[in-house]
Amino acid sequence: MSIIIDGKSHCAVCRKVIRAGERLVAFSAFVLNEKDPLWQFSDEAFHESCFLSQPRAQQAKRCYELLKDECGPERRICRECGGLITNPDDYFCTGYLTDEPSDLLYQFNRVQLHQRCVSRWRGLSPLYSTLRDYQETGRWTGKAAVRLINHLRTFLR
Ligand SMILES: [Zn+2]
Numbered sequence: 001m002s003i004i005i006d007g008k009s010h011c012a013v014c015r016k017v018i019r020a021g022e023r024l025v026a027f028s029a030f031v032l033n034e035k036d037p038l039w040q041f042s043d044e045a046f047h048e049s050c051f052l053s054q055p056r057a058q059q060a061k062r063c064y065e066l067l068k069d070e071c072g073p074e075r076r077i078c079r080e081c082g083g084l085i086t087n088p089d090d091y092f093c094t095g096y097l098t099d100e101p102s103d104l105l106y107q108f109n110r111v112q113l114h115q116r117c118v119s120r121w122r123g124l125s126p127l128y129s130t131l132r133d134y135q136e137t138g139r140w141t142g143k144a145a146v147r148l149i150n151h152l153r154t155f156l157r
Pocket residue numbers: 011012013014015016046047050
């Protein structure tokens with residue numbers, strides 16, 4: 001969730017200040033790709049009624065909650081070795097990449113790995129190639145999006 005400071009956060013829809021006591025919905029920066037249809041929700045806060053007026057509100061809520069559920073600290077299972085990941089410094093997660101099942105990135109949503117297991121993971125190279133391809137064709141853009149590509153590159157040998 002975004003940090004809401006009373007009287008300081010602006011609603012991403014109506015742009016008015018969200019006042020103390022008003023019902024609100026807030027998201028942390030869970031979308032990496034600025035071209036993703038859910039980008040408008042990432043790292044934003046909304047009056048609850050403004051949020052519900054958005055066509056993709058339920059989709060955003062579902063994707064956000066799925067990410068929080070599957071990648072919560074208690075359930076971090078490594079895709080490569082099957083072990084529980086308990087050390088936050090030894091944790092890598094691909095996060096939310098897309099909600100479009102026909103997209104090549106869909107299979108790589110929310111993959112969790114020990115840092116030490118990333119190089120061995122068979123998805124590393126295909127994920128990296130797909131992201132590079134999307135970047136070149138303008139489908140994968142933004143600071144956080146590029147950061148993921150650069151991070152993955154450090155694991156490639
Ligand atoms: Zn509003």
